[in-house]
């Protein structure tokens with residue numbers, strides 16, 4: 652069964668067509684990276700899959716049409732890390748991560764010992780325990796980004812939607828976070844749909860890629876089929892060399908000869 656099956660998804664915002672008939676399938680346990688230039692519609696696609704905006708067409712999650720999933724049930728299936736999540740003012744890191752357990756807390760009830768343990772375990776795995784009592788607002792951008800991921804992981808959902816999960820992270824933390832997500836994918840069969848701007852990193856971790864351009868799928872397939880010099884020139888206007896890496900193609904930007912010495 653597919654974790655995500657999106658067919659002919661169309662989104663209009665402010666009178667403009669943002670997604671213009673996008674098809675996207677993600678098999679359970681797969682990691683699919685959505686790439687494409689700024690404004691292509693990557694975040695919009697993730698938000699449609701996550702139920703965060705209205706769309707036309709159809710999206711099914713684990714075989715159930717998304718619009719038939721009650722909110723609470725959807726939250727047990729899909730966890731999203733947005734690009735810039737709204738952070739409640741004055742909230743401590745542990746309490747924020749604990750919000751991930753909301754879909755399991757009975758109405759008017761309190762978090763159980765298991766919920767507290769789940770939040771603590773994620774903090775440990777992301778090496779964030781020392782920040783547990785700190786106010787979220789006092790963390791650095793990269794620390795905060797890992798806390799956002801921690802909250803999503805605490806949700807324990809089988810589908811993880813990541814919108815640019817590594818933008819604020821240094822190279823070591825980028826690898827730490829993506830390796831952890833990959834490990835969870837192997838251990839728990841987690842499915843990952845992620846927008847990613849770093850094409851080499853996307854190619855190393857993703858099984859498949861979908862290249863969006865102007866709200867349509869311009870290419871999709873294995874990283875080596877999508878990360879080609881021709882496609883990247885055509886859709887990003889980028890001069891790059893693509894070289895073979897151990898785990899996928901590596902994309903190296905090349906300076907224009909006209910501006911070189």
Ligand SMILES: Nc1ncnc2c1ncn2[C@@H]1O[C@H](COP(=O)(O)OP(=O)(O)OP(=O)(O)O)[C@@H](O)[C@H]1O
Nearest residue numbers: 664665667669687688689690691692693694695696
């Ligand atoms: N509420 C809105 N009204 C009008 N246009 C919108 C609205 N929200 C988003 N857009 C436009 O939709 C397009 C796609 O936005 P989206 O955030 O999905 O792009 P993206 O591919 O994720 O880009 P980036 O790489 O810059 O994050 C952009 O041109 C954006 O300006």
